[in-house]
Amino acid sequence: MAEHSELLARHKAVLPAWIGLYYDEPIEIVSGDGRYVTDAEGNRYLDYFAGILTNMLGYQIPEVNEAIRAQLDSGVVHTSTLYLIRKQVELAEQIASLSPIPDAKVFFVNSGTEANEAAMLLTTQKRRSNQLLALRNSYHGRSFGAMAITGNRGWSASSLTPVTTRYVHGGYRLRSPFKDLPDQQFIAACVADLRDVIDTQTSGDVAAMFAEPIQGVGGFATPPDGFFKAMKEVLDEYGILLVSDEVQTGWGRTGEHFWGIEAHGVVPDAMTFAKGLGNGLAIGGVVAGGDLMDSIDAQSISTFGGNPLSTAAAKATLDYVLEKDLQAHAHKTGAMLMDGLRRIADEVPELIDVRGKGLMLAVELGEPQSLAADPGMAGRVMEETRRRGLLVGKGGLYGNVIRMAPPMTLSEDEVEAGLGILAESFSAAARPTT
Known part of the structure; x- marks a missing residue:
């Protein structure tokens, strides 16, 4: 993490402390193609947050x-x-x-x-x-x-x-x-x-x-x-x-x-x-x-x-x-993603709510009986997904919600790839080894 750690030190020296950064070891995204981005150390990620819903079409779109x-x-x-x-x-x-x-x-x-x-x-x-x-x-x-x-x-x-x-x-x-x-x-x-x-x-x-x-x-x-x-x-x-x-x-x-x-x-x-x-x-x-x-x-x-x-x-x-009728595409791929998240929730009870529409979906994490928020698990999910090559977002009043809003050009294969990483990550985060 030499590239990232050096840039992080410079960031902390000249930028406000209240500018939030994701991950225990923040990353710099230096290139993108389709729905994938690559960081400064060569790691490639499927992007399920799109710069906070902003890279709506993804990366390297010729027409744009x-x-x-x-x-x-x-x-x-x-x-x-x-x-x-x-x-x-x-x-x-x-x-x-x-x-x-x-x-x-x-x-x-x-x-x-x-x-x-x-x-x-x-x-x-x-x-x-x-x-x-x-x-x-x-x-x-x-x-x-x-x-x-x-x-x-x-x-x-x-x-x-x-x-x-x-x-x-x-x-x-x-x-x-x-x-x-x-x-x-x-x-x-x-x-x-x-x-x-x-x-x-x-x-x-x-x-x-x-x-x-x-x-x-x-x-x-x-x-x-x-x-x-x-x-x-x-x-x-x-x-x-x-x-x-x-x-x-x-x-x-x-x-x-x-x-x-x-x-x-x-x-x-x-x-x-x-x-x-x-x-x-x-x-x-x-x-x-x-x-x-x-x-x-x-x-x-x-x-x-x-x-x-x-x-x-x-x-x-x-x-x-x-x-390209991306609205209809978001409806179709979003339904696939929602179905997959609900299946994961059936296996991981700490996923206490699955919600959203289209390609704007979220999972809230907490204790299944009391519904007490679990921001710690959300943090672990962020680390687990990054480690496996998927970028997601976080939010909610208590910081315990994982947000997914990939580019609206997301393919069906990329839905399945993301769901596979999410299933592993939620399971690992719910049962930490340390």
Whole structure:
């Protein structure tokens, strides 16, 4: 591990201690091809986390590389939004047409955090209120404002906040007081809680509720279909806007729908997006109806948001997703992966919950009877999978959830290969030899 240990020492010397690194001996990824990556010491891994769901197509995709190369060859990487950008307009047209929101407009930024910040600005300005609702166990970004709507203490670095946020029950059922209720009763209980929070903890004129259709950092907690439709019926009574955070659930990853919120039969007032759209290049944005998007009356720009290089890559990525029907592919391979994880859970009782949709799946680890979280086992799983040549992610409120979100081009053979490594790794981690 000489290459990695030397770089780790340099990392610690000049980068903040609060930048988290995976593994007891962190690795540097230096190349990739298809769904595989190679580290600086020559070890090859099947990638089941895709740079936190960002390398959506995988690595060395000719169509995306050619789009990037053509833009570089033009000599224009950046102009700013003070000038017309053809690829930005074309991409916005495509996203608006794919959105369920009528008469949609799109504003581009550089990340999911920035996208949620922009949505906070739009909704609080439109409603003239600094009150927001968010879900418990949520994550919406690392900025000062986005942390204010993040309902996960492990990711909230400050109690100071520019907005007043109240948290309602979401889709994390395993530890919910309503977890044993059937789906419709679970939804009804959460809706009743929403109404109670609005009536008792706000002044009534709340600007918006921010919600991830499937909670990402929260461990891919997945509510029953129809959950957000029932929530929005209450929101509409109060004029409260609904913002769907599609940073991790967008672009067909959940398999059943192109946008995660569509599983609930409801049209949000705005959606935020980022991650996979650029297949590794930094891009994010907000899509909203024109009335909401145009509610800002001060001047504004986005210096780097939607720049020619990122929008060229994003347009090529989105075209690839649509032309190859990766949504249907994610549905098929995701079902295979889910079936395999459930079989493993039958053999390893410490896998106390298997959840998610499409190629966005998670396993929560804990004591089978008490359901006590076991972050130690999650750490061991991370080490076991890395040692066997598989990269997975980790999350959840207690750090005890293994997250799997491979590139959406994952093959059926790679599903089986990953499941084989996961079965061995979960078994080894559940029964450590030391």
